[in-house]
Amino acid sequence: MFGQMMERQLLISSIARHAELQHPRREIVSITADNPRHRYTYQEAFARSRKLANALSRLGLQQGDRVATLAWNDYRHFEVYYAVSGSGFVCHTVNPRLFEDQIVYIINHAEDRWLFLDPVFVPLIEKLQSRLPKLEGCIVLTDDAHMPQTQLPRARSYESFIASESDSFEWPEFDERTASSLCYTSGTTGDPKGVLYSHRSTVLHCYASAMPDAMSLSAHEVVLPVVPMFHVNAWGLPYSCAMVGAKLVFPGSKMGDAETLQSLIEEERVTFAAGVPTVWQGLVAYLEKTGKRVDTLTHVLSGGSAVPLALMDLLKGRHDVEVVHAWGMTETSPIGTIRSMSPEANALPEERRDALRARQGRTVFGVELKVADDDGKEVPRDGKTFGALKVRGPWVAAGYYKRNGDDVFESDGWFNTGDVATICPLGYMQITDRTKDVIKSGGEWISSIELENLAVAHPAVAQAAAIAIPHPKWQERPLLVAVLKPGASLSREELLQYFAGKVAKWWIPEDVVFVEKLPLTATGKLSKLQLRQQFVGYQFPPG
Structure with a gap:
């Protein structure tokens, strides 16, 4: 029946x-060429x-x-x-x-x-x-x-x-x-x-992403989508903001210009913004340099790559802006998880709360996640055991346009994301690496993301990337490639010593190379592919 x-x-x-009927007079503000x-x-x-x-x-x-x-x-x-x-x-x-x-x-x-x-x-x-x-x-x-x-x-x-x-x-x-x-x-x-x-x-994704434990959107918000409309529908904000009647502020071609973003936030009284971590790193650097403020901004959604805890603490401590982690892909429309703090999570000691803040969050209703081992068997949700991250749901792709036979779309209905992850007992997922980026040293896996987050926690480091370099004894060892903050000074030995006691000794990078900038993909993410190509043939120093 x-x-x-x-x-x-x-x-x-x-x-x-x-x-048009319920929010006719809410504003859309734009920067355009004309x-x-x-x-x-x-x-x-x-x-x-x-x-x-x-x-x-x-x-x-x-x-x-x-x-x-x-x-x-x-x-x-x-x-x-x-x-x-x-x-x-x-x-x-x-x-x-x-x-x-x-x-x-x-x-x-x-x-x-x-x-x-x-x-x-x-x-x-x-x-x-x-x-x-x-x-x-x-x-x-x-x-x-x-x-x-x-x-x-x-x-x-x-x-x-x-x-x-x-x-x-x-x-x-x-x-x-x-x-x-x-x-x-x-x-x-x-x-x-x-x-x-x-x-x-699209409509189901719109509903789910606007909910309180997701983006928490309403007509009271003023939203700045720094994530581009040319990629994954600006994370759905052109739809969800219209649905709830939030004021929209579009930065035009100035998405990477911290001065323009700060001006828009201040003058249009932006409360919520969304973008990749490099955007927030640039904004923080501009605020620190100029002393300008973003007083109306209460929270930013950040995805595309992991947000260092140090950056979260800086935005919260000095500017009272909460950084909310999110995870998704083009194939997931893109919202898959968002880091909302449950009552159980808020009751934890500060150190354990910080560990959850660094994770990519819990699923929004409609998305199912699991982590599987090499045999496809789901691993325990203990926050330690990691494996291949798989996802399914009504806004997850079931195949690619005009293509057949892609093995990432599995016969039992799951999409294999290519991410390596863990899920803790409270349901918080953490990306530990991309399958192709994980470093396997002496038969054990090292998380490049964890090394990068630790490196940028150093007060002299602006950006960092860890990649695998072939090693004659250990198969692979991590090389840390770092960008220093303007005017900062730091030696290879000092940065390597910074890792001591924070990770297992065998996780500590084998070497550090300082560069002026790191390569980015077309969507503003760190390009490990280009970085690996740049360091093809690199030899670790003897010893």
């Missing part, structure tokens, strides 16, 4: 309808999305056709998100930080028909257009006054494209399992792989 409830489809357009501080409301945003939907309907697109974006975090990109997906097309966000060959590959692989792009990327696409045979036209995200001269196919400004359209548009109804958006992995190993999200998965 089935229940007698209405069958309403979970569609992205339903978020737009709700936000306006240093654009400001309007949700009501105005969704009226313009409908104008865009009408314009799209005249292009001859069919349901499921891919429409690409190559754009920063701003209000026009926000409008494209809703108009493309709401119309039944697939919004394919392209990461401009990828290599040119990768951009060509994913646009061709996705078979994108139209491209919405920021003016700054016009020269890039002009350079690549001869290699993009299926691209029918380009809409530049600006007005006619700021429209660059270009020979791109059927190019016109965004504002002229929607100017004559009506803001009356009936969002179509279709199956909630319909594809809504497409995002490719950063392709650190092989070609990027496409993850095709559905309306259902």
Whole structure:
């Protein structure tokens, strides 16, 4: 017997309808190339999305056709998100930080028909257009006054494209399992792989991520998404903020500029921000240097890589900002876990609470995790035994776009993330490494992440990375590559001595190399792949 409830489809357009009716006057503030501080409301945003939907309907697109974006975090990109997906097309966000060959590959692989792009990327696409045979036209995200001269196919400004359209548009109804958006992995190993999200998965992710034990979003929050809209839908914030009516502050192309971020936080009274750890390291350095403040900011969500406890303590102690760990992947939409402190966790002694703060958190409802050994058997949740991290849930990918046979999608329904992790009795998960990054020395595993976190706890160290280097006796030994803070002085011997007593003796790095900067991936994460390539053939000093 089935229940007698209405069958309403979970569609992205339903978020737009709700936000316009319930939060019409909440603001969206943006930095764009043609306006240093654009400001309007949700009501105005969704009226313009409908104008865009009408314009799209005249292009001859069919349901499921891919429409690409190559754009920063701003209000026009926000409008494209809703108009493309709401119309039944697939919004394919392209990461401009990828290599040119990768951009060509994913646009061709996705078979994108139209491209919405920021003016700054016009020269890039002009350079690549001869290699993009299926691209029918380009809409530049600006007005006619700021429209660059270009020979791109059927190019016109965004504002002229929607100017004559009506803001009356009936969002179509279709199956909630319909594809809504497409995002490719950063392709650190092989070609990027496409993850095709559905309306259902996006709306469920939106609900879960906004809950109190997740991002804790509401209409009282002012949210700064520093995580880019061109990668994993800015962690879902363009949807969840609209759902709850939070004010949105978009930094445009200034996502890596600490001065701009501090100014936006102060002037727009931002309460919550989301981004990768390098963003918060840069912001802290700027605050320390200038003495400026971020008084309204209460918490930041940080993912992409582990946040050092020292950075958490600095933000909390000097600026009263709580850093909340999160973990996820392109394949998980991306939210998988968030570090919310349970009553049992808060009752623990300070040292044990700190250990939990360093973990990536507990699952939000809808996501299941397990850690398995080499035979696929689940290991104890004791916080010590580690193994392969596997995940499943309604917003977790079941396969890659136009690919078959990927063994990370297992026959029993689990996705093997490639992370090595532990889960403690209270349910807190901790990434100890990527499978390809773990250091195996003398038959035992060493966590590169733990070594890195300890290194950056040193007051002279700004950033650090630990990689495996072949060793004739122990198979592999850790090499620590470190970046010093401006003006700081530290010797190899002093840094190695810093590890004594903090980790097992055999965990202490075999050597330290100081560099000016560490390589980053297209999504702002530390690139261990590039670092290993940089140190190919490295020989440890004798002794």
